[in-house]
Amino acid sequence: MKFKVRDIVDSIDENDLYKMQADLSKGGLFLKKIVDDKLKSMQNEKKGFCSTCGQSLDEKYKTYTLLFGPEDFKKKASFCELDCLEYFLAGLKKINENIKHNDLKHGDNNGI
Numbered sequence: 001m002k003f004k005v006r007d008i009v010d011s012i013d014e015n016d017l018y019k020m021q022a023d024l025s026k027g028g029l030f031l032k033k034i035v036d037d038k039l040k041s042m043q044n045e046k047k048g049f050c051s052t053c054g055q056s057l058d059e060k061y062k063t064y065t066l067l068f069g070p071e072d073f074k075k076k077a078s079f080c081e082l083d084c085l086e087y088f089l090a091g092l093k094k095i096n097e098n099i100k101h102n103d104l105k106h107g108d109n110n111g112i
C-alpha cells in the first residue's frame with residue numbers, strides 16, 4: 001500500500017516532526033537527500049533486463065530506454081546497447097507493417 005505525504009506526516013511522532021521542521025527551515029537538505037536516495041534506488045530497480053538480449057542492466061552505467069504505444073497504454077523497453085535498440089525497432093517496424101498489411105487485406109469486409 002502506498003501512502004500520501006499527508007498520511008506519512010500524520011504517522012510521524014512529535015519529536016521527529018520538530019526535527020523535520022528544523023531541517024525544512026534550513027532548506028530541507030536532509031529530507032531532500034532521503035528523497036533523492038529513494039528515487040535513485042527506484043530508478044536503479046527499474047532498469048531490469050535488455051529487451052533484446054536479456055542482459056541485466058543493473059550494472060550498466062549507460063542504457064537506452066524506449067517509451068512506445070498508445071497514450072493510455074505506454075510500454076517501456078530498455079536496452080544495453082544501441083545495436084539491441086535498433087534490432088528491437090526493426091522488429092517493431094515489421095509488426096506494424098504486418099498489422100497495416102492485414103488491415104488492408106481485411107479492409108474490404110468492414111468497408112463503410
Ligand SMILES: [Zn+2]
Binds near residue numbers: 053084
Ligand atoms: Zn542487449
